[in-house]
Amino acid sequence: MTKSTEIVRVLAEELANVPPGTRVASEADVGQRFGVGRAAARAALGELERRMLVSRIQGGGTFTRRRVDYLVAPGRAPSWSRTVREAGATPRTVVLACDEVPLPPSVAHELGTQAGEPAFRLVRRSFIDGMPAAWGVEWLTVALVPELPAALRHEESLDAILRDVARVRPERAWTRASMESAPDDASAGLGCRPGDPAWLIASLARDGADGPPVLSTERWVRADAVRVIVELGAHETAQHETAAHGVTAARGATPAGPVSSRPT
Amino acid sequence: MTKSTEIVRVLAEELANVPPGTRVASEADVGQRFGVGRAAARAALGELERRMLVSRIQGGGTFTRRRVDYLVAPGRAPSWSRTVREAGATPRTVVLACDEVPLPPSVAHELGTQAGEPAFRLVRRSFIDGMPAAWGVEWLTVALVPELPAALRHEESLDAILRDVARVRPERAWTRASMESAPDDASAGLGCRPGDPAWLIASLARDGADGPPVLSTERWVRADAVRVIVELGAHETAQHETAAHGVTAARGATPAGPVSSRPT
DNA sequence: CAGTGGTCTAGACCACGGG
DNA sequence: CCGTGGTCTAGACCACTGG
Incomplete structure (x- = not known):
């Protein structure tokens, strides 16, 4: 057992039951406490960051972090605000660009319409508890919500605008999710470093179960901010718990600690 | 621009068009070539590993790596062998345990049957081109395939056994995928270090489109070995390319390359 | 055995954040 | 300004792989 893995073990245990945003001991503190040099202390804190248990901010410090569950499933409304709020966190979305351009x-x-039709190209960044967590582009036709720019000044949620202004009921028609190393443009939008793990989620929403397409999106989501869960198909107990098949017991929303039975 | 990020940029560019399994310069070589100390060279190679472009093996060296695309979608057969083979790589699966236990x-x-019914609890490890990539537990009733242990001696693919011996046609009934930091038991099964990024894929297969459940699985998959893509809902152009909505140009799936020369 | 990556020390300079 | 994390050097020892 190396020194740093032992430090990781101890700190991970201590941090498990601490509210998100709590300050963690600095590299110097950790080094002194465990009687190791700065390199070993730094390696341990870096490992905690890699495991997405803490965030480290240059000049600021190290802080515990929460990961919000984001369940992508048929029938679930594709709404950032709602999903984040349901997880008990505070969502926020800012518009970086809202251009009217030919489709x-x-x-x-994707949208089942003609190329060249006037459309809004929306670039937005979304936050969880004030920290950047998602970024990407969304497309919808001008005809659907001509007053979009005005509406966005009073309402952040695109889902809400579509419901209240455009009078449509957005539902997932198609979604594709994959995990990537964030390219330069995405990492800039996400406020993380290039190569950090991130989700790429492309999605098409339609109006109701059988209506026409209304919204096409491609968004990057920070893996250390959001625990994306994609669910496919109907399931009797498909509410919000993880099925335990003998390998992994149910995990709570807040990491209560993975319980496992050893096979082999 | 730091020295190591510059080294990363150069090496990532050079490695882009190199077949998987190729040996990469050692830390000492990189340090000498770029005129930096070992720490900077090591940081650069470590960053390449974090981006899943290379694998580093203690005592062995650093090697380029390929990531196999694994598309999880309704209608796609849940077969490791087939998926890996379609990607042009060589699959292999070994049985770690095959116990007959009460369900x-x-x-x-999950399986829509009675608790306590005799069932096989199968623990298997799967490889891509000889490198461990997946591990987990699978459950199926003894009544479905009484001769499972014998069949597994001649056929690695559970999907094939279910088709040829049990005469069922496995289809995805329900699947849940999420990205986690591998816990200790999973990292042991996957041959990676605890905390490494990994997929947790729980799945239930049924016989045909409307048949009864036949197989319940919970498997861990190494993120650096497999690029999992989950697709939800029907899509006209849902074949295998990435939709480009103006943010991200279509990025090549995996650096197209022939069969890898194994490291070791 | 030599070469490789994994860990660690001691020390240094820098960039950044907050008081 | 000080404390933080980010980077880097030079050097050391260890664990592992390969011939």
Whole structure:
């Protein structure tokens, strides 16, 4: 057992029952406490960051972090605000760009309309408890919500605007999620470093169960901010708990600690 | 621009068009080539590993790595062998344990049968090109395939056994995928270090589109070995390309390359 | 055995954040 | 300004892999 893994073990245990945002001991403190040099202390804190248990901010310090569960499933409304709020955190979304441009062919095909039709190209960044967590582009036709720019000044949630102004009921028609190393543009939008793990979630929403497409999105989501869970197909007990098949017991929303039975 | 990020940039560029399994310069070589100390060279190679572009093996060296695309979607057969083979790589699966035990209540509920019914609890490890990539537990009733232990001696693919011996046609009934930091038991099964990024994929397969459940699985998959893509809902162009909505240009799936030369 | 990556020390300079 | 994390050097020992 190396020194740093022992430090990781101890700190991870201590941090398990601490509210998110709590300050963690600095590198110097850890080094002194465990009687190791700065390199070993730094390695331990870096490992905690890699495990997404803490965030480290240059000049600021190290802080515990919470990961919000984001359940992507058929029938779940594709709404950032609602999902984050349901997790007990505070969502926020800011508009970086809202341009009226002719619809590119690929997106027009998604939306089932003509290329060149006037559309809004929306670039937005979303936060959880004030920390950047998502970023990306959303497309919708001008015809659907001509007053979008004005509406966005009073309401952050695109889902709410679509419901209240455009009078549609957005539902997931198609979604694709994958985990990538954030490229330069995405890491800039997410406020993280290039190469950090991030989700790429492309999605198409339609109006109701069988209505026409209304919204096409491609968003990057920080893996250390959001625990994306994709669910596919109907399931009797598909509410919010993890099925325990003998390997992993149910995990609470807040990491209560993975319980496992050893196979082999 | 720090020295190590510059080294990362250069090496990532050079490694982009190199077949998987190729040996990469050692820490000492990199340090000498770029005129930096070992720490900087090591940081650069470590960053490449974090980006899942290379694998580093103590005592062995650093090697380029390929990531296999694993598409999870309704209608796709839940078969490791087939998926890996379709990606042009060589699958292999070994049985770690095949015990006949009474079905636990939670799994019995999944399989739509009685708790306590005789069942096989299968623990298997799967490889891609000889490198461990997946590990986990699978459950199926003894009544379905009484001759499972014998069949597994001649056929690695559980999907094939279910088709040829049990005469069922496995289809995805329900699947849940999420990205986690591998706990100790999973990292041991996957041959990686605890805390490494890994997928947890729970799945229930049934016989045909409307048949009864036949197989319940919970498997861990190494994120650096497999690029899991979960797709939800029907889509006209849902074949295998990435939709480009103006943020992200279509990024090549995996650096197309022939079969890897194994490291070791 | 030599070469490789994994860990660690002691020390240094820098960039950044907050009082 | 001080304390924080980010980077880097030079050097050391260890664990592991390979021939």
